[in-house]
Amino acid sequence: MANTLYLGIVGVGGVGTALLEQLGRLSNPPKLVLLSRSTKTLVAQTPSYSHSIPFEAWEIAAAAPSITTVDALAPEDTAAYLGSAPGRSILVDNTSDLTLAKAYPIFLKQGISVVTPNKKGFSADISLWNDIFASAADGNALVYHQATVGGSLPVLSTLRDLMATGDEIVKIEGVLSGTLSLLFDTFMPAIGKSDAKWSSLVAHALQIGFMEPDPRDDLNGMDFARKLTILARVAGLQVTGPESFPVTSLIPNELLSLPLSAEGIAQFMLELPNYDEDMEVAKLKAEEEGKVLRYIGSIDVSTGEIQVGMRHLDRDNPIANLKGSQIVSIYTKRYGANPLVLKGGGGGGEVTAMCVMSDLLKVMEGLA
Amino acid sequence: MANTLYLGIVGVGGVGTALLEQLGRLSNPPKLVLLSRSTKTLVAQTPSYSHSIPFEAWEIAAAAPSITTVDALAPEDTAAYLGSAPGRSILVDNTSDLTLAKAYPIFLKQGISVVTPNKKGFSADISLWNDIFASAADGNALVYHQATVGGSLPVLSTLRDLMATGDEIVKIEGVLSGTLSLLFDTFMPAIGKSDAKWSSLVAHALQIGFMEPDPRDDLNGMDFARKLTILARVAGLQVTGPESFPVTSLIPNELLSLPLSAEGIAQFMLELPNYDEDMEVAKLKAEEEGKVLRYIGSIDVSTGEIQVGMRHLDRDNPIANLKGSQIVSIYTKRYGANPLVLKGGGGGGEVTAMCVMSDLLKVMEGLA
Numbered sequence: 001m002a003n004t005l006y007l008g009i010v011g012v013g014g015v016g017t018a019l020l021e022q023l024g025r026l027s028n029p030p031k032l033v034l035l036s037r038s039t040k041t042l043v044a045q046t047p048s049y050s051h052s053i054p055f056e057a058w059e060i061a062a063a064a065p066s067i068t069t070v071d072a073l074a075p076e077d078t079a080a081y082l083g084s085a086p087g088r089s090i091l092v093d094n095t096s097d098l099t100l101a102k103a104y105p106i107f108l109k110q111g112i113s114v115v116t117p118n119k120k121g122f123s124a125d126i127s128l129w130n131d132i133f134a135s136a137a138d139g140n141a142l143v144y145h146q147a148t149v150g151g152s153l154p155v156l157s158t159l160r161d162l163m164a165t166g167d168e169i170v171k172i173e174g175v176l177s178g179t180l181s182l183l184f185d186t187f188m189p190a191i192g193k194s195d196a197k198w199s200s201l202v203a204h205a206l207q208i209g210f211m212e213p214d215p216r217d218d219l220n221g222m223d224f225a226r227k228l229t230i231l232a233r234v235a236g237l238q239v240t241g242p243e244s245f246p247v248t249s250l251i252p253n254e255l256l257s258l259p260l261s262a263e264g265i266a267q268f269m270l271e272l273p274n275y276d277e278d279m280e281v282a283k284l285k286a287e288e289e290g291k292v293l294r295y296i297g298s299i300d301v302s303t304g305e306i307q308v309g310m311r312h313l314d315r316d317n318p319i320a321n322l323k324g325s326q327i328v329s330i331y332t333k334r335y336g337a338n339p340l341v342l343k344g345g346g347g348g349g350e351v352t353a354m355c356v357m358s359d360l361l362k363v364m365e366g367l368a
Numbered sequence: 369m370a371n372t373l374y375l376g377i378v379g380v381g382g383v384g385t386a387l388l389e390q391l392g393r394l395s396n397p398p399k400l401v402l403l404s405r406s407t408k409t410l411v412a413q414t415p416s417y418s419h420s421i422p423f424e425a426w427e428i429a430a431a432a433p434s435i436t437t438v439d440a441l442a443p444e445d446t447a448a449y450l451g452s453a454p455g456r457s458i459l460v461d462n463t464s465d466l467t468l469a470k471a472y473p474i475f476l477k478q479g480i481s482v483v484t485p486n487k488k489g490f491s492a493d494i495s496l497w498n499d500i501f502a503s504a505a506d507g508n509a510l511v512y513h514q515a516t517v518g519g520s521l522p523v524l525s526t527l528r529d530l531m532a533t534g535d536e537i538v539k540i541e542g543v544l545s546g547t548l549s550l551l552f553d554t555f556m557p558a559i560g561k562s563d564a565k566w567s568s569l570v571a572h573a574l575q576i577g578f579m580e581p582d583p584r585d586d587l588n589g590m591d592f593a594r595k596l597t598i599l600a601r602v603a604g605l606q607v608t609g610p611e612s613f614p615v616t617s618l619i620p621n622e623l624l625s626l627p628l629s630a631e632g633i634a635q636f637m638l639e640l641p642n643y644d645e646d647m648e649v650a651k652l653k654a655e656e657e658g659k660v661l662r663y664i665g666s667i668d669v670s671t672g673e674i675q676v677g678m679r680h681l682d683r684d685n686p687i688a689n690l691k692g693s694q695i696v697s698i699y700t701k702r703y704g705a706n707p708l709v710l711k712g713g714g715g716g717g718e719v720t721a722m723c724v725m726s727d728l729l730k731v732m733e734g735l736a
Binding site for chain 2: 022025152153154157158161162164165166167190191316318321323324325334335336338339340341342343344345350351353354355357358361365366
């Protein structure tokens with residue numbers, strides 16, 4: 001168990017910084033030999049890789065003995081560098097970069113394990129998904145991406161455990177966007193009433209930093225659809241991609257053509273109140289049934305049917321009263337009518353880093 | 369990764385039988401070289417251990433080539449046998465036997481990993497707990513006992529993940545008895561009303577096999593307290609044992625002296641209706657507050673305070689509407705006010721076996 005493991009970390013934003021801090025507290029951490037941010041990369045001296053980069057802020061790390069600062073490396077070069085280390089190595093990708101994700105197979109084939117919260121690769125074309133896992137098998141490397149679905153909830157590991165032990169997944173339902181969860185919960189609370197206009201709730205969420213900088217990135221449902229794609233693939237479905245199933249966008253049709261610029265965002269927020277009536281109508285329809293309106297995703301594993309959109313739920317449905325949490329209900333053959341439910345606060349840098357760290361610890365155990 | 373792993377299974381009841389079936393479906397199972405039930409043990413021929421016991425019913429397994437049937441082995445002999453296998457070995461204990469559990473340190477010191485749903489050892493004296501984990505470290509062996517808490521919910525692994533990544537556990541609350549969950553949920557539903565008497569609900573649950581053969585084993589709260597002890601210990605508290613904190617027994621004081629015999633059970637069920645009034649009063653008190661009565665356990669990690677008993681909960685508290693599920697809410701520093709919640713159906717042989725199997729797969733990965 002005393003084999004040295006070599007670690008490369010790409011991305012030093014909120015998640016990367018929190019991860020470095022958590023690594024610094026490990027009693028037996030892997031050896032950090034590559035640390036990369038957008039334009040610069042720190043590397044340890046080859047061919048010995050004998051010095052390691054300290055788990056510190058960039059400037060301190062860069063000044064450590066035998067650590068060199070080079071320009072940003074292409075994914076292939078990062079793979080070649082880690083692949084030449086005198087032991088098993090691990091890539092942690094903290095970016096949301098598709099280019100790097102597309103290169104995972106190159107890493108994996110060389111036996112470099114991959115740990116990442118980056119959804120892009122796993123929700124892109126199914127051929128990349130299949131290539132990733134075939135390459136991992138080829139290279140005898142591990143791939144962990146728990147944080148790509150359900151924030152810090154142990155959704156993927158639980159699902160994989162159920163399947164590895166021969167249970168049959170019947171259906172998966174959930175709310176995989178903390179932002180949309182909070183918006184719908186305040187727009188139409190399960191208990192009590194609210195008169196707040198939809199557009200004013202969106203404006204408020206944007207103001208307090210609870211949405212993506214461009215709110216349309218939350219409202220179009222695509223982030224949710226990407227997570228659902230990953231979940232369905234882990235459940236065994238060969239889903240072509242997040243565009244291959246119906247996703248209800250909460251962006252009014254008339255506003256779809258607004259530019260992606262800051263002006264486009266401002267224009268969108270200015271015009272959104274004109275469409276409040278549509279959301280009021282949707283709310284009223286749910287109310288007439290004595291139910292609440294929620295934005296949820298579902299996967300029917302037997303029919304392969306996947307959808308993301310608004311649905312009417314009973315007020316006592318656990319999904320109806322989330323207050324900004326995410327939730328996933330897994331129905332299986334063994335569990336019957338009483339699904340396995342995982343619920344909890346969403347992401348955030350430190351929590352996501354914890355999830356990455358937990359994956360990393362498993363990979364370290366697996367390679368030890 | 370091609371090292372052969374040697375497996376010994378003790379206990380071939382509901383869980384053991386389901387586990388054998390699940391093992392039979394693995395593409396790369398460990399080599400079963402010991403299978404033991406109360407009075408008989410099957411072993412593979414030493415010193416080669418080259419034949420394995422098939423994953424089949426006892427009679428078929430016993431008739432396999434080079435498999436010998438011997439009398440029940442003492443734990444020390446089982447450990448000696450597994451310890452002499454020409455590779456790493458694993459003990460799966462499917463019993464609820466304290467004697468075998470007390471011998472875990474003997475196995476672990478010899479490098480034999482332990483996987484078990486048996487609560488007895490982990491909730492007994494704290495010195496055994498400490499001995500188990502110290503022995504595992506000594507012998508470089510693994511101990512997995514996920515199924516001892518929360519049925520098949522990934523409670524312990526999630527808790528350990530949180531702690532391994534440096535989160536601080538603040539508080540844990542939950543319902544760790546599917547039986548008591550169902551009794552209280554039908555006695556005082558979160559939605560709607562019930563006029564059913566407490567004693568008649570107990571009688572019904574007993575009749576449909578949803579309780580232990582002696583219902584007092586559920587009603588005294590000790591099984592719940594044992595699970596809470598394990599949970600608290602994993603959270604880092606050195607809990608002396610399940611008798612070291614307040615546990616409200618649902619057995620009326622006057623009936624405590626009834627014998628443990630079948631006659632005692634019959635007498636207990638006959639007299640229980642005389643105490644329905646007490647439960648009605650408890651129910652009324654909750655109702656006056658607009659709340660519901662539930663039987664829950666809680667661990668305050670900072671003060672070390674642990675308790676199991678009846679509490680008044682808001683009707684919209686997720687714990688209030690379980691319908692026989694178990695639930696655990698984990699409050700941590702990172703999660704803040706929004707706890708991580710795990711909820712799902714209780715145990716049952718096949719589900720418990722799945723949980724054991726999932727642990728076993730992790731041990732196999734760890735030893736490979």
